[in-house]
Amino acid sequence: MAVITEPAAHTGRDNRLASSQTRRGRPRGLPLALNAVSIALGIGVWWALAALGVKVPQPTEVVSRAWDLLADGTLENDILVSLGRVLAGFVLGTAAAIPIGFLMGWYGVVRGLVEPWIQFFRTIPPLAIIPLAIVLMGIDEAPKIFVIFLAAFLACVISTFQGVVSVDRTLINAARVLGTRDAGIFARVVVPASTPFILVGMRVGLGSAWATLVAAELIAAQQGLGYRMQNAQLYYDLPTIFVGLISIGILGLLMDRVLLVAERRLTGWQERR
């Protein structure tokens, strides 16, 4: 898994012609090797710190704790519960954000009505909503999913709206002079032209969904990665906290990769500098 986003890999499906060869020119193996070296170094430093007596568990302790938690099914269950919350909130959030963002960008009236609320809620960190959500919705799944929804929604709605507003006027005119009417312009010009913005919004939204999840689980949950770490904190169980942190990091990274692949496939037509 290449953590560095190498521009050499930015070749969409249709790039068979002309300049694609020059872009492919750079060796692909190098960034991967650098990533591997960097990760190995990081673990080495961690090991050294632990050996020097800094209060962190040895990497081996963390691995064996992860093994134990996997063996009794706790880690799998926590991951599934946390993933379920993130995905539910994220899917609901983007599903609401994309149409609302489009409407805001396309109709001045909708924009005027919706924008103050979005700007207002944007200034409140989703975490600050948690106490209110818990009081109103209890300690079930609802408040957690709601704050994750809010985080994903706010990130995605703004960039969708930005995408629609910044569609090149000349492209809309080009479609109009070819006889295309409003509905066609929307579906065939505005939607594809704002796809890059939407995908960036989704990636940002996913990031804030993760961040919010852990905090939500720290406050009120009986299972999930955040809860597991909170619980471990009570017993001074550092290896478990590390297992939780690393799991969250890896899961977040994997989900981001999935969106990145989608982004490359859908927006490979963009001219990149």
Place this chain on the structure above:
Amino acid sequence: MTSNSPRPGTQAAKISVQAVTKTFSLGRQTFTALDQVSLDIADNEFVTVVGPSGCGKSTLLNILAGLEEPTEGRAIVDGTPVSGPGPERGVIFQQYALFPWLTVRKNVEFGLRTARVPRAQRRERAEYFIRMVGLEDFADALPKMLSGGMRQRCAIARAYAVNPSILLMDEPFGALDALTRVKLQEQLLDTWSKEQRTVMFITHDVDEAVFLANRVVVMAARPGRIYDVIDVDLPYPRSEEFRLSPEFAALRNRVWHSVYHQDGTTPSSPPSPSLTTA
């Protein structure tokens, strides 16, 4: 010298601009982009419009395209006043305006899809016009892989594909280098001779204006108005020989004077081409 409407209001005119005035407000000031402009263009005529920046030539084109509305007066195409854009008036923009997410082929097919032309027929028509502009090897390429000249050829094919009777071209070669420009001018005339259309071509390049046109319309700025109309009564096809001929040079000098010496301060001798920068 000033003759506002060279071929006044015959009903047969393909395009008839009648006393069009366009004003914009910039803050508290009102800016007159076009002042009482009248112009008739005959069927299959190739008219170039040249003038200093701010003379309203692009505004005139946008009004004919239906992208802007005149403040006063009206634009008539085929006997009907223009109200909004339509596929019978193809527009070619200086910035190419290709849809970057579509291949050359899909770009050319765009207007045909709008017109609900069946798939097979769409393919065939697109194929024909892609070949006409010489892009057959790049039919499946995305715009980002094309050079500026190739992009503009694709835009020309896209405009032709919906079979417009009028082509409105807004400085289409303005962003290209001189060599490519000359090549595309010749290709455009070649295409035009095969597929005759009424063309209004905006440019700021005097050579280009004379090389392409049946008639050169010179505009003046502040307020934007027609300053002079110069007939180019020289036969097509035109090639390099034409470009280097004394007739071309004479016309070019005339247009040059008309564009660059609009205050009536005519110099004693025509400016030498080597000293001029447009």
